[in-house]
Amino acid sequence: MNILVLIKQTFDTEEKIVINNGVISEDNVEFILNPYDEYAVEEAIKIKEESGAEVTVLTVGPERSEKVLRTALAMGADKAVLIELEEEADEYKIAKLITAAVKGHEYDLILGGNMSVDSGSSQVAVRVAEELVIPHVSSITKLSFDGNKATVERDVEGDVEVVEVNLPFLATAQQGLNEPRYPSLPGIMKAKKKPLERYQVEDFELAEDDTTARTSVRDQFLPSKKQNGKVLEGEMQQQVQELISLLRTEAKVI
Amino acid sequence: MNFQLSEDIKFLKQSIRDFIDNEVDPLAMEIEEKDEIPEKIMKMSKEMGLFGLSIPEEYGGTGVGMVGKCAIYEELGRTHNGYTTVIGAHTGIGSVGIVEMGNEEQKRKYLPKMASGEMIGAFALTEPSAGSHATNLKTTAVKNGDKYILNGSKHYITNAPIADVFTVMAVTDPSKGAKGITSFIVEKDFPGFTIGKNEKKMGLRGSHSAEIFFEDCEVPVENVLGEEGQGYVNALKILANGRAGLAARNLGSSEKLLEISIQHANSRVQFGKPIFEQQIIQHYLADMALDIEALRSMTYRVAWMVDEGMKVLKEAAMVKLLGSEVYNRVADKAVQIHGGIGYIAEYPVERFYRDARITKIYEGTSEIQKNIIAAQLKKQYL
Numbered sequence: 324m325n326i327l328v329l330i331k332q333t334f335d336t337e338e339k340i341v342i343n344n345g346v347i348s349e350d351n352v353e354f355i356l357n358p359y360d361e362y363a364v365e366e367a368i369k370i371k372e373e374s375g376a377e378v379t380v381l382t383v384g385p386e387r388s389e390k391v392l393r394t395a396l397a398m399g400a401d402k403a404v405l406i407e408l409e410e411e412a413d414e415y416k417i418a419k420l421i422t423a424a425v426k427g428h429e430y431d432l433i434l435g436g437n438m439s440v441d442s443g444s445s446q447v448a449v450r451v452a453e454e455l456v457i458p459h460v461s462s463i464t465k466l467s468f469d470g471n472k473a474t475v476e477r478d479v480e481g482d483v484e485v486v487e488v489n490l491p492f493l494a495t496a497q498q499g500l501n502e503p504r505y506p507s508l509p510g511i512m513k514a515k516k517k518p519l520e521r522y523q524v525e526d527f528e529l530a531e532d533d534t535t536a537r538t539s540v541r542d543q544f545l546p547s548k549k550q551n552g553k554v555l556e557g558e559m560q561q562q563v564q565e566l567i568s569l570l571r572t573e574a575k576v577i
Numbered sequence: 578m579n580f581q582l583s584e585d586i587k588f589l590k591q592s593i594r595d596f597i598d599n600e601v602d603p604l605a606m607e608i609e610e611k612d613e614i615p616e617k618i619m620k621m622s623k624e625m626g627l628f629g630l631s632i633p634e635e636y637g638g639t640g641v642g643m644v645g646k647c648a649i650y651e652e653l654g655r656t657h658n659g660y661t662t663v664i665g666a667h668t669g670i671g672s673v674g675i676v677e678m679g680n681e682e683q684k685r686k687y688l689p690k691m692a693s694g695e696m697i698g699a700f701a702l703t704e705p706s707a708g709s710h711a712t713n714l715k716t717t718a719v720k721n722g723d724k725y726i727l728n729g730s731k732h733y734i735t736n737a738p739i740a741d742v743f744t745v746m747a748v749t750d751p752s753k754g755a756k757g758i759t760s761f762i763v764e765k766d767f768p769g770f771t772i773g774k775n776e777k778k779m780g781l782r783g784s785h786s787a788e789i790f791f792e793d794c795e796v797p798v799e800n801v802l803g804e805e806g807q808g809y810v811n812a813l814k815i816l817a818n819g820r821a822g823l824a825a826r827n828l829g830s831s832e833k834l835l836e837i838s839i840q841h842a843n844s845r846v847q848f849g850k851p852i853f854e855q856q857i858i859q860h861y862l863a864d865m866a867l868d869i870e871a872l873r874s875m876t877y878r879v880a881w882m883v884d885e886g887m888k889v890l891k892e893a894a895m896v897k898l899l900g901s902e903v904y905n906r907v908a909d910k911a912v913q914i915h916g917g918i919g920y921i922a923e924y925p926v927e928r929f930y931r932d933a934r935i936t937k938i939y940e941g942t943s944e945i946q947k948n949i950i951a952a953q954l955k956k957q958y959l
Contacts, residue, residue, distance in 0.1 A: 393588065506592045508626035508639040508649070515585065 324376040325428070326367045328400065329421060329435035329448055330360040332384055332391040336440055345543055356391040359436025362496035365503040366466060367434055368399040374468070377401050381424065383417050385409045389519070396514035397506035403519040413536040418450035420534075423527035425455065432473075433493040437462045445495070452493035460486050462497040580877075586648045589641065593652040596625060605657040608783040609928055614660050622664060622694070627653075629692030630668040631676055636688035643883035647825035647876055654829020658932035659783030661826055666735040666784070667691070669819035670940065671698025674744035674760065677818065678803035678811050683762060687742055699740035701731045701763075701789060702812050709945050712755040712809060716791060718747035723798050725749070725761065727769070727791035735939075737772050737787040741765050744815065746808045747791075758808035762800040769794030780931035816940055820893035821883060824876045824900030827936055831872065831904050834911040834929055835865045841915055852914070861910045868903040875899055891953035898946035901936035908933040 334340070335353040342348065356364070367378045380395040381404040382388045392403035406420050425433075433455075435448030445461070452459035464483070465476035475486045478497045506514075524534060553569070555562040570577045582590070601618055608614055622628065630646055632638025641649070646668075653661045672691050675683055675698075690696040707713040716729025727747055734743070743763045750757030763770060773788035803811050839862060842853035852858050879896045882889045908930045912919035919926040937943045 397588070397592070505596045505621075505625060506588075507624060508589060508592075508630070508641065509634075510626070511585065511589050511592060512634070512639055512641070 324370065324374070324431045326370060326376050326378045327425065327428070327430040327433045328360070328363050328367045328378060328380045328395065329433065329451065330364065330380050330382050330391055330395060331357045331436070331439045331441075331447075332382065332388040333357040333439050333441045340545065342543055342545060347543060354387060354390065356394045357436050357439045357441075359438055359440070359496055359498070360391075361436075361503040362498065362500045363434040363436050364395045364398055364400060365501045366496060367432075368504075369501060370432075370466075370468075371399065371401075379404060379428075379430075381421065382406070383408050383412070383420050392519060393514050394506055396517045396519075397510040398504055399510060400517075402517055404522070405519060406522045406524070408524060411540070413538040414444055414446035414450055415537040416534055417447050418454055419529060420524065420527065421447070421451050422454040423529055423533075424522060425451070429491075431490045433457075433491070435493070435495045437495045437497045448493060448495045455493075457491050457493055458488050459493040459495075460488055461495045463494045464497050464499045466494065466500070580874075582644070582648060582877075586641070586645050589645060590648045590652055593625070593627075593649050594655075596621070597652055597656050601660060602656045605660075605925060605928070606923075608657045608659055609922075612782045614663055614783045618660065619663075619694070626692075627664050628667055628694035628697075631672050632688050632692040633676070636676075636684055636692060638688065638692035643821055643880040644877060646822055647880040650822050650825035651829040651832075651876075654826035654831075655833040657783065658826075658830060658929070659781045661829075662735060662781050662784035663739070665822065665826060666700070667694075667698045667740075669822050670700035670815050671736060671740070671742075671744070673818050674700070674802055674811060674815045675742075675762065677814060678760070678807075679762075682799065683802070687762065691742065696741040697736055697739050699734055699736040699743045700815065701734050701737075701743045701745045703733050704729070704731050709942055711812065712758065714746060714748050714758060716745070716747040717751070718749050718759060718761065718796070720749070720798070725759075725796045725798065725801070727761070727763070727794040727796055730788055730790045732773075732788045733776065733786050734789050735784060735786045737789050738775055738785045743789065744802060745791075746812050749805055749808075753806065755809040756806050758812075759805045760802040760808035760811045761796050762802050763791075763794070763796055767794055767796060779934060780928065781935060817890060817893050818883075819940060820897035821876060821879045821889075823936065823940060824872065824879070824896040827900035827904035827933075828869065828872050828876055830929055830933065831865070831869050831907040834907050834926065835862070835869060837926065838862060838865065838911045838914045841918075845916075858914060861914055865907045865910050868906055872896075872899055872903045891950055891957075894941070894946040894949035894953075897941060898943050898950070901933075901943060904933045904936055 332354045335355045338352050340347060364380065370376050371378050378400040379402050380392055380400045382392055383406040386407060389405055392405055396403055404424060406424055438445040449459045449461060460475045460477055462478045463475050464478050467474050471490050473488050473490060475488060475494060477484050477486060555565050600621060604615055604618060626639050629638030630649060633640040653664060675687050691698055702711060704714055704716060706715055716727060716731060718725040718727045741764065745761045745763045746758055747761060748757055749759040769792045771790045775785045775787050842858050843851050845852050875896050879889055879892045882892060911926050912930050915926050918924050921927060
């Protein structure tokens, strides 16, 4: 089986976000493999160990993103593809780039994280599936194969939906799918020798339309600091009236 | 001059840090209370490749060089020292003998299983009459056809209760003194070999030491490690090789103690302000940090010298000595900064304080390290 895993480098979930002039500061920030993508990588490696597969990992991002490819290779992936893109891009453009890189390769299964913990749009992977015209199943918690058919369990608001789907397809990993391994010492040393292909956006000779972002970020700000709560007192009737009035005048939600 | 760790080694260090922080450290109290390393942790540590640190890749290990080893030991030192010792005694003195002095057949036979952790290694030199006076061994080995017959006993043998392979020093020719000692690879199932009960220690819970006994124990001649009569030299080499690693473990423990001391000093309020505001506490913390930085520089410099193939007899002794002295000084100050809580077993400081003490004794006491340093100075200057 040929498996492609789409991954992204994100801020460490423990990092404090600092915004300077509307831009998120990357000074002294630790970057990690997006935790949901980690499930996707683990699942691919498990399939490889259980029934044999070649696992390719791919990311779009600045040069520093190479580090997460190395992490995935150290976990057990076979080869890596880095599409270098220093500037910010939206999901539309990233999906176009990935699709261009994937063209000409036959993947039986494409995995990605359910979302990235930074922008959290849950869009890139499913957009790629749409571009490639293959089915996609999002937010999966279990995956098993029977020949050319897969049975997938997906998380639907706390309930489970069971879906049958034919290969090739794309799935995005939800927490609970598996327990990702730590890159082992031999794995880290072997990762150095595994192939890593690099591409620039120009290498794909895409139409300008495809490499132009369709959305842009106008402003970024931190959530306002939580105010102290207010405890209403007095008769119930009086409290209700005061609450309605506060919701109208202070919170302005009704 | 470059003081940066390579990207690979930073990667290794980070992976071990994540593993230790998420999987091992949360169980430190359990290790302490039950006096054993949970099976799950042992299994994961083996999967991580931690047991093959000293073993070359061609024999199934991950040869990461001494700098790489020290970077990993530094991370291991940050958690329960009993856990660190189980791994350290195996990867250090427990397997280095076969790696360095073993012949091809011995390496093929033992190293792959030791690298995967299927076989655990131990080092058996110390005897009731031979501690610092290591040549005063009473265990004998007499050649009889294609076997040596070993008789005697050894004590304080770290990992003995869980070990499968022992590097054993025994006297083959009593008339030759140090040159009459030979080293052997002894498997736990060899006839006439038994392991005594666990010794009760001040600390390092979860890591067990025991006596071992040889009663007409039969060791095949092919299990002689190196040449006959080379056993004492082998033992010294194995011990010297481990010294930078011990320093790195002590560096990790000291760093951890500094970190928790800073946190405590910042949150503990007395006289209306965090005790961090007291100059005496600041000075304690500054002294700890200074000691730690000196130890870090020396540890990695000695490790680098080893990787460069330089002779490090004096420097290895110095860094072992500095490492254990720094760890003990830092642990003492950490307890003092913590006050009463530092003496209570529910908090890790008390455990580190007890575990620190052995580092001035095992694998060559502080006094012996000074002897080695002085002997090298004599050679160098007189």
